[in-house]
Amino acid sequence: MENEKALKNLLDFLKHPSVSATGEGVRDTALWLKDFMRDLGINAWIEETPGHPVVYGEANNGGDKTLLVYNHYDVQPVDPLNEWKYDPFSATVKDNYIYARGASDNKGTLMARLMAFSRYKGKLNFKFVFEGEEEIGSINLHHFVDRNKDRLKADAVIMEGAGLDTKGRPMIVLGVKGLVYVEIRVRTGERDVHSSNAPIVYNPVWRLVEILNSIYDGEKVKIKGFYDEIEPISKDVEELLDKYDVDVEELRKSLGAYALKHKERKEVVKALFTEPTCNIDGIYSGYIGKGSKTIVPSHVYVKMDFRLVPKQDPKKIFNELVEHVKRIDPKVEIIDMGLEKPVRTSPKTKVARAMISSAKEVYKVEPVVIPNSAGTQPMGIFYDLGIDEIVSAIGAGTSSSNAHAPNENITVDNYYKAIEHALKFYEEFERIK
Template sequence: MEAKDTLIRFLRIPSISATGEGIEDTVNFLSEIMKSIGIKTEIEKAGGNPVIFGEINVGSKKTILIYNHYDVQPVDPLNEWKHPPFSAIEENNRIYARGSSDNKGTLIARLFAIKDLMDKGELGVNVKFLYEGEEEIGSVHLENYIEKNKDKLKANSVLMEGSSLDYKGRPLIVLGVKGLLYVELSLDYGLKDLHSSNAPIVKNPCWDMVKVLNSLIRDDGNIDIDGFYEDIRNLTEEEEELLDQYDINYEEIKKSLGNFPMKYENKNDIVKALLTYPTCNIDGIDCGYTGEGSKTIVPHKIVVKMDFRLVPDQDPYKILNGLKEKLKSIGFSGEIKVLGAERPVRTSLSSEIVKATKNAAKEVYGDYIIIPNSAGTQPMGLFVYNLGIKDAVSAIGVGDPSSNPHAPNESISLDNFYKAIKHTQLTLINYSM
């Protein structure tokens, strides 16, 4: 059983959580691979797509919990793929496939690192595996699964799904994640859309929602919700230094973002905002007629989806209460739905798992970059707050700036795949000492 061949076979099985396509085949394939390596493996019901739990007990006093997900994003737009998204074609030392970077490549690299250590009798730490199949749709059943399996999942440290390499080929070691509050606001004023001749005598929910949205952001860009900023943890001097060391190229970032207008032009301002500023973002607005030509109506309903990215130690539920109070104070009469909530995390630089991953990265890559937390979100907070595992890190990944996760032509370099295997091996060896 060779690592690359197994990866290609794995990538050729669809596992789209949004539609359910290929989930059962993926679970069965992955569990068989784990069993063949010598991992005690269980496929468990979790309320949605199955969770795969695995365990290796070598009698160590230390246990690492490894989290990955086997589900992937949908492949649309299909016509922009140079190869079929589940063909796993190898071209110029890269493998093109949906899920190669996020997250199947990292998952397989870690498994084969552990297989090699077991074959050599060099695995010196207990390992638990938690593979879920709903990360790409918000890990909707993961919290419930963790709450029901706290004893089974006990560990000293957790290694999250993985990070990536920067444009210089240096691995990112990410000490935490931003949190998230995702809400849907809606106003519904009637049974149907009306002819716009009625505009003088009826309220338009679009105009009222515009006023609501404007009330959430001050002229200086700060978020106007009482208490929004009061719990934010200040960066330590060491963490400030990490931001200074995070090397980015302004033109490359702007190009990668599709040449959006930038709020900042200074590299330090961009890094600090990206990693340490909380946000209030409008994801989408659905209201009225937006087709070709004209249609003169007063829409009866508007729906807005919004996300708040949160930083340590903001609490998404406290922010939600503040949002509700704000909307109540301005007379909002619509509905508020919560579509997602995750707590932000920032692990100490001195934690054992961080030390193990950075020392291993130095040996494999020659250099590395540590950042206090990512700009995005993953369910790290469930492990830190619900399970009580304080040492958590997102590190060891196969992706690079050309990997296109969530986009057409997702791919990984085979060189990075094999380096991730070595990085995993040395991390586990370092951690066991």
């Protein structure tokens, strides 16, 4: 009965389109969510940003501890629409599956946490930050956070949930890698010219090759101080890595990679979770069509991401990168396309211990605990508020949930389990010393 109502609430939520990339339905969904939270007894309101609004809510239950719940109510675009079995905003339930854009990422998780809140009888205080721009890079979240620093004080944060692994085990991710995303642009002329001029005009690609080669040698990043502030791997983290089981050959196949850089499970796991990276996401210059065209291109650009590990500082590294490149050629442009701090929460913190024990109790298996994701979430923005207990867990999605793809789905059972887990976690977190 309680579950049926929880399902109905989720379906209502999923029927509200909220595509942040296009703006479709975003404000309507925010208003609906705010009203829905008020009906649950949460003191909720809309917080404007230069982009889509944040739906913010507070519930004071009179306890000593406060939990900040972060989720996003926006979703990815639905194209290619013709590959969907059901209308992506019809929220169709079929054979125990809920099909809808946002079912897994992450309206299911958001609603599960609210449903758990509505069942919760304890003294834990809540703050809810539901943003509307996660799928477009959380570009304005900092506006809201910056002007609400005092209001957002909390003992711990739970981020968008990590879901279940291929074996159905709940994943608990204790941190994130940081990020420096840049575009580097080199321009040597107003237009492409015939390549018979190659002896006398500069080719921007050769200049870029020089720059790239100076940044990374295939093994190490050569930017000044890049590795200096990396936190040594603690015993706790090492234990988590030792426990993390992965079949290297299966992983290689699932990535479609011809080879991996490492052969041993231990090396793969260590690299994935504890090594910073310097990656090229895309590069373009000149003629890239069929056949041949003989030109010296006028410009080239490359998109790069650096993933950072605790305690690398994205601002410092971005500045050093700019210095580094400007020393080679002061006219080269380096554009900051996003900086995020790395975060790692100790498995000994209250939030981690409560999350692990509640997961065990609800799912009846050992959860998969990862010291930090190999990717990035905007945890750093909360870390900067002085909160050092942040985890990503409690999600209804799995690797077959088709997040960001057609036919996004979760099972009804996984949704109910996520409610159960959230409730159990609230209770244990309140209790834990």
